[in-house]
Amino acid sequence: MFKYIGKRLIYMFLSLWLIVTATFFLMRAVPGGPFTSEKQLPPEIQKNLNQYYGLDQPWYHQYFDYLTSILKWDFGPSFKYKGQTVNDLINGGFPVSFMLGMEAILIAIAIGVVLGVIAALKHNKWQDYTAMVIAVLGISVPSFIMAAVLQYVLAMKLQIFPVARWESWAHTVLPALALASTPMAFIARLTRSSMLEVLSNDYIRTAKAKGLSRGVITVKHAMRNAMLPVVSYMGPLVAGILTGSFVIEKIFGIPGLGSHFVLSISNRDYTTIMGVTVFYSILLLFCILLVDIAYGFIDPRIKLTGAKKGE
Amino acid sequence: MNTKIAESNEKWYTNAGENYTSNGPFKLKTWKHNDKIELVPNENYWDKDAVKLKKVEMYMINDNNTELSMFKNGELDWAGMPTGQLPADALPELKKDGSLNIQEIAGTYWYKFNTEQKPLDNVNIRKALAYAIDRKGITEQITKDGSVPAMAAVPPTMFEDNKKGYFKDNDVKKAKEYLEKGLKEMGLKDASELPAIKVSYNTDEKHAKIAQAVQDMWKKNLGIKVQLDNSEWAVYIEKLHQGDYQVGRMGWLGDFNDPINFLELFRDKKGGNNDTNWENPEYKKLLIDSQKETDPKKRLEMLKKAEGIFMDEMPVAPIYFYTNAWVQDKQLKDVVMSGLGDIQIKWAHFE
Numbered sequence: 001m002f003k004y005i006g007k008r009l010i011y012m013f014l015s016l017w018l019i020v021t022a023t024f025f026l027m028r029a030v031p032g033g034p035f036t037s038e039k040q041l042p043p044e045i046q047k048n049l050n051q052y053y054g055l056d057q058p059w060y061h062q063y064f065d066y067l068t069s070i071l072k073w074d075f076g077p078s079f080k081y082k083g084q085t086v087n088d089l090i091n092g093g094f095p096v097s098f099m100l101g102m103e104a105i106l107i108a109i110a111i112g113v114v115l116g117v118i119a120a121l122k123h124n125k126w127q128d129y130t131a132m133v134i135a136v137l138g139i140s141v142p143s144f145i146m147a148a149v150l151q152y153v154l155a156m157k158l159q160i161f162p163v164a165r166w167e168s169w170a171h172t173v174l175p176a177l178a179l180a181s182t183p184m185a186f187i188a189r190l191t192r193s194s195m196l197e198v199l200s201n202d203y204i205r206t207a208k209a210k211g212l213s214r215g216v217i218t219v220k221h222a223m224r225n226a227m228l229p230v231v232s233y234m235g236p237l238v239a240g241i242l243t244g245s246f247v248i249e250k251i252f253g254i255p256g257l258g259s260h261f262v263l264s265i266s267n268r269d270y271t272t273i274m275g276v277t278v279f280y281s282i283l284l285l286f287c288i289l290l291v292d293i294a295y296g297f298i299d300p301r302i303k304l305t306g307a308k309k310g311e
Numbered sequence: 312m313n314t315k316i317a318e319s320n321e322k323w324y325t326n327a328g329e330n331y332t333s334n335g336p337f338k339l340k341t342w343k344h345n346d347k348i349e350l351v352p353n354e355n356y357w358d359k360d361a362v363k364l365k366k367v368e369m370y371m372i373n374d375n376n377t378e379l380s381m382f383k384n385g386e387l388d389w390a391g392m393p394t395g396q397l398p399a400d401a402l403p404e405l406k407k408d409g410s411l412n413i414q415e416i417a418g419t420y421w422y423k424f425n426t427e428q429k430p431l432d433n434v435n436i437r438k439a440l441a442y443a444i445d446r447k448g449i450t451e452q453i454t455k456d457g458s459v460p461a462m463a464a465v466p467p468t469m470f471e472d473n474k475k476g477y478f479k480d481n482d483v484k485k486a487k488e489y490l491e492k493g494l495k496e497m498g499l500k501d502a503s504e505l506p507a508i509k510v511s512y513n514t515d516e517k518h519a520k521i522a523q524a525v526q527d528m529w530k531k532n533l534g535i536k537v538q539l540d541n542s543e544w545a546v547y548i549e550k551l552h553q554g555d556y557q558v559g560r561m562g563w564l565g566d567f568n569d570p571i572n573f574l575e576l577f578r579d580k581k582g583g584n585n586d587t588n589w590e591n592p593e594y595k596k597l598l599i600d601s602q603k604e605t606d607p608k609k610r611l612e613m614l615k616k617a618e619g620i621f622m623d624e625m626p627v628a629p630i631y632f633y634t635n636a637w638v639q640d641k642q643l644k645d646v647v648m649s650g651l652g653d654i655q656i657k658w659a660h661f662e
Contacts, residue, residue, distance in 0.1 A: 031549050032543075032545030033545075036545045036548050036549055036552075041583075081344075084344065088344075151377070151380055156380060156384050162384075162386060163384045164377045164381055164386070165346075165372075165386075250373045250374045250377075251374050251376075251377055253372040253374070253381075255346035255371070266544060267545075
């Protein structure tokens with residue numbers, strides 16, 4: 001196991017290096033720089049700014065300087081937000097996005113799995129159809145429409161929750177619901193089809209024949225095998241949600257990390273672009289690694305190291 | 312600036328707290344980046360007894376619809392300019408229920424002509440294009456925020472008779488006359504012989520709608536074909552500065568309430584905010600001399616004369632003068648808005 005993890009970590013490092021290099025060169029290729037504005041700066045000030053941010057060095061200089069500072073976990077100053085470093089931006093935004101993301105994931109898993117299991121157990125009955133209609137709605141309705149509807153109905157009309165911002169527990173409910181709606185629907189469908197496939201297997205029939213109760217069969221035997229596709233889906237999902245959804249954070253006025261992903265590009269804020277990309281990549285690669293390790297525990301048939309089964 | 316603070320703490324301005332130095336009726340109590348700012352009365356302010364508000368909270372909301380929803384739900388006391396913006400489609404409804412406030416401010420939305428590109432190097436073609444725009448239609452159907460049609464460069468807050476302007480809005484007859492003159496000078500017989508003119512703008516719903524309207528007006532009134540070109544803001548600005556455009560949309564909001572702020576944009580051909588590649592020696596001389604003129608009345612006359620030259624050569628087609636549009640809580644009184652559109656909340660209070 002440890003040899004496996006070690007090998008994976010080396011591959012992760014390699015991937016990260018490729019991602020950093022590609023992003024570094026791509027973002028420099030876009031026209032317009034961090035100081036482009038309708039009020040053109042006098043050339044002396046431009047020169048000073050370029051010097052301060054190291055933009056006057058040849059590209060390979062900037063590239064290697066950047067690689068070494070990343071290894072020290074120093075993403076540099078933000079070009080756009082004077083006085084703040086990219087580390088400040090990430091440290092400020094990530095905890096908020098993380099909390100919102102965790103809430104959304106918990107809601108998505110809890111409701112999604114339950115809906116999927118019920119739909120599978122009551123296959124082709126009204127519970128199945130209802131659950132699947134809910135799922136299709138969740139997948140098709142874009143999150144910003146869901147957000148607007150939640151704001152209108154639950155906040156403005158029924159006055160149960162505040163419209164926006166991130167202050168108390170009550171503020172977190174609507175954005176988490178909006179964020180969870182699509183993943184929840186996906187998880188419901190995945191769970192359902194996976195459960196249906198598992199329930200038709202021989203070992204389930206064996207368990208029934210042996211007289212085990214419905215509950216034990218469903219939870220202990222069927223679900224454990226049905227969860228595999230859901231776990232695969234969860235890897236990238238978790239990384240994506242935890243780093244913040246730009247749309248949800250914008251609509252609900254939440255000071256998370258999501259906005260920085262998008263705005264840094266239009267701002268040509270090179271350091272922030274690099275910083276959030278590296279951060280997200282590390283998180284993503286890590287989540288994928290966790291998913292792969294989880295496979296080994298959930299399904300003993302899967303041997304990560306490739307060793308022969310049995311023997 | 313307090314030298315002791317500047318010397319001891321280089322980053323005093325990055326966060327609120329003991330070291331944050333400011334003057335003014337309020338001081339910064341907390342600053343949660345990207346989230347909110349809290350202001351409380353400044354006990355060292357010279358006029359501190361005039362300040363009635365106990366606390367001001369400023370929330371950073373990026374979405375205009377959310378801003379308006381929060382206002383309607385009672386979570387905000389002020390929505391819209393100058394601190395935020397109202398969503399464009401909500402304006403007619405707010406106007407109907409009487410809650411919309413509008414004030415003209417010192418700013419002009421205009422279309423710049425790249426005077427080094429044919430056919431825009433011909434002054435009669437430029438005038439034809441400028442005269443053929445229906446500004447009233449644009450402000451009533453597209454912006455819907457009480458913006459004022461502009462037939463002059465400097466806003467009426469600085470030159471009052473610019474409300475009337477230098478020419479008639481949507482003067483299609485005169486436009487056609489200028490077009491004919493221009494075509495003759497270029498040796499062409501008909502507008503269809505002109506190449507399509509490219510109108511550029513930065514990605515935004517309003518700019519797109521206005522560009523489409525202008526495209527339609529120039530086609531219908533002058534028979535001139537227009538190609539639309541939109542780019543993201545930073546890319547767009549680079550294009551303007553590099554001269555990679557024919558007609559480009561831009562706006563200018565006054566930094567201070569004096570005409571020189573608008574006129575000096577175009578003083579030098581390669582000036583940082585010119586982009587039109589136009590300059591005129593008499594215009595330049597008037598602006599430079601006006602800075603030495605000590606009699607304020609004479610000085611304004613010189614500036615008006617300069618504007619006359621500018622409007623006669625039309626390197627820029629003004630479209631409308633900006634307004635601030637906002638809604639505020641009915642009990643909130645005594646917020647003062649300047650001609651430039653900023654607000655002073657020193658005397659503000661709730662009844």
